[in-house]
Amino acid sequence: MSNKEKYNKAFMESFSIEETILGESLEYNTIPEWDSIGHMGLIAELEDAFEISMEMDDIIDFSSYKKGMELLAKYEIAFEA
Amino acid sequence: MSSLLDKPQLLQKLKSFHDYVRKNNGEIGTKQRGIDLNLNNACNLTCDYCFTNSPIGDHAKDTLPLDMVRSVADQADELGMFEFDLQGGELLLRPDYLFDALEAIRPERFYFYLTTNGYFLDEAMAKRLAEAKVSRVSVSIDSFDEGTHDKIRGRKESWRRAMDALKHVQNQGMDPYLNITVGHYNAFSEDIEMLCQYSDDQDYTTLLNVAVPSGMWLKLDKMAEVIVDEKDKARLIALRKKHKNILRNIWNPFDKNYEQVLGCNTVNRLYITPLGDVLVCPYVHVKIGNVFEQSLKEISEYGFKIKHFKEHSPLCLAGENKEFITKYMSSEGQSIFNPSRAQDIFTAEDFV
Ligand SMILES: C[S@@+](CC[C@H](N)C(=O)[O-])C[C@H]1O[C@@H](n2cnc3c(N)ncnc32)[C@H](O)[C@@H]1O
Ligand code: SF4
Numbered sequence: 001m002s003n004k005e006k007y008n009k010a011f012m013e014s015f016s017i018e019e020t021i022l023g024e025s026l027e028y029n030t031i032p033e034w035d036s037i038g039h040m041g042l043i044a045e046l047e048d049a050f051e052i053s054m055e056m057d058d059i060i061d062f063s064s065y066k067k068g069m070e071l072l073a074k075y076e077i078a079f080e081a
Numbered sequence: 082m083s084s085l086l087d088k089p090q091l092l093q094k095l096k097s098f099h100d101y102v103r104k105n106n107g108e109i110g111t112k113q114r115g116i117d118l119n120l121n122n123a124c125n126l127t128c129d130y131c132f133t134n135s136p137i138g139d140h141a142k143d144t145l146p147l148d149m150v151r152s153v154a155d156q157a158d159e160l161g162m163f164e165f166d167l168q169g170g171e172l173l174l175r176p177d178y179l180f181d182a183l184e185a186i187r188p189e190r191f192y193f194y195l196t197t198n199g200y201f202l203d204e205a206m207a208k209r210l211a212e213a214k215v216s217r218v219s220v221s222i223d224s225f226d227e228g229t230h231d232k233i234r235g236r237k238e239s240w241r242r243a244m245d246a247l248k249h250v251q252n253q254g255m256d257p258y259l260n261i262t263v264g265h266y267n268a269f270s271e272d273i274e275m276l277c278q279y280s281d282d283q284d285y286t287t288l289l290n291v292a293v294p295s296g297m298w299l300k301l302d303k304m305a306e307v308i309v310d311e312k313d314k315a316r317l318i319a320l321r322k323k324h325k326n327i328l329r330n331i332w333n334p335f336d337k338n339y340e341q342v343l344g345c346n347t348v349n350r351l352y353i354t355p356l357g358d359v360l361v362c363p364y365v366h367v368k369i370g371n372v373f374e375q376s377l378k379e380i381s382e383y384g385f386k387i388k389h390f391k392e393h394s395p396l397c398l399a400g401e402n403k404e405f406i407t408k409y410m411s412s413e414g415q416s417i418f419n420p421s422r423a424q425d426i427f428t429a430e431d432f433v
Pocket of ligand 2: 124125127128131132133135136169170198234
């Protein structure tokens with residue numbers, strides 16, 4: 001599975017949403033599922049999928065689907081264009 | 082708007098709670114989650130079932146001094162508690178005191194919420210609460226039927242004003258929680274189903290409070306009418322699965338399959354009365370200390386020495402465990418202001 005697929009899967013599983021919802025407009029609190037509880041689930045899902053432990057500052061900055069991909073670069077996770 | 086990402090201290094504590102529960106098979110264990118603080122017991126309504134005895138004006142004038150409110154919040158934060166709930170009585174009866182208390186608590190460190198009957202919560206008040214960094218407001222609604230709610234709560238207009246209040250909460254960007262008290266008497270009623278559907282349609286969160294035979298309902302002959310039975314519990318689980326926006330304090334809010342049970346929250350969520358007494362939860366009127374005499378840490382350590390509170394219980398002790406209720410929650414005159422003392426009712430065998 002590619003990193004992008006893993007990333008998308010974490011979102012879809014955490015929020016029980018379909019792939020069509022994923023994209024640049026998806027931000028924290030823009031769908032009911034991405035609330036404070038959902039955020040914890042998403043981070044845990046990503047930590048498992050990429051075998052990383054995220055720093056608190058990054059968890060705070062993780063405010064959108066797009067921003068998340070930028071942040072994961074710090075953990076040497078690259079997304080193909 | 083007060084979102085989780087604007088509250089780094091909260092996020093850190095919530096992550097720690099989440100990770101603990103995850104490693105502990107979805108169970109709460111001895112991880113503490115928060116405080117329910119009854120700032121003042123005065124109320125404008127007279128609900129049939131009120132566990133705080135507010136309808137009879139019990140200790141309506143007592144309040145916790147602001148210095149103590151501040152100290153409790155500081156201690157709770159140090160203990161890693163992420164939730165802080167202010168309730169009464171009805172705290173919007175005295176907004177000045179409420180906002181002074183908010184300043185003392187500093188809600189930016191917590192998933193902070195107010196539990197209210199919504200009667201005095203108009204758009205302007207919702208705005209003030211949001212500005213004070215309140216994350217959530219829980220408004221209690223007993224039925225989808227206006228007449229039924231107003232009858233239970235003893236005042237006309239209370240249903241309409243509560244329903245409007247939730248809209249104001251949502252408009253101001255706080256989390257709108259619709260609290261429903263469910264017991265054997267209404268678990269299968271159609272209007273509870275309709276209320277859950279309404280909450281789902283409005284994108285609210287529903288919080289089910291299982292009815293507890295305490296306070297105004299402290300009568301053993303009420304038990305059969307109040308306490309949920311196996312069929313009722315199955316009904317609540319079916320509602321959880323169907324609506325996905327429904328929480329109970331004993332359910333694991335992080336579970337995406339809507340199945341896991343955190344377990345009874347006694348001592349994990351402490352209840353503090355206006356006199357400073359610390360009870361093991363809002364519904365079990367058993368005292369384990371007083372904030373004027375001991376630290377919250379000492380009180381919590383003592384509480385977790387009692388096996389009923391330390392060991393995992395998949396049932397809510399106060400609302401579902403008849404043996405516990407009969408043995409420890411049925412003594413004449415027990416109330417939040419006249420709690421049973423743990424050292425008096427438990428014997429050496431009850432301690433671990
Ligand atoms: C005591 S009230 C105080 C806050 C506010 N006056 C209100 O009604 O929301 C706190 C919550 O406890 C619920 N409650 C009251 N008595 C109860 C009982 N005997 N069993 C279960 N929940 C109860 C109320 O419906 C409310 O959601
Ligand atoms: S449940 Fe709330 S609104 Fe009803 S009497 Fe008790 S404190 Fe007042």
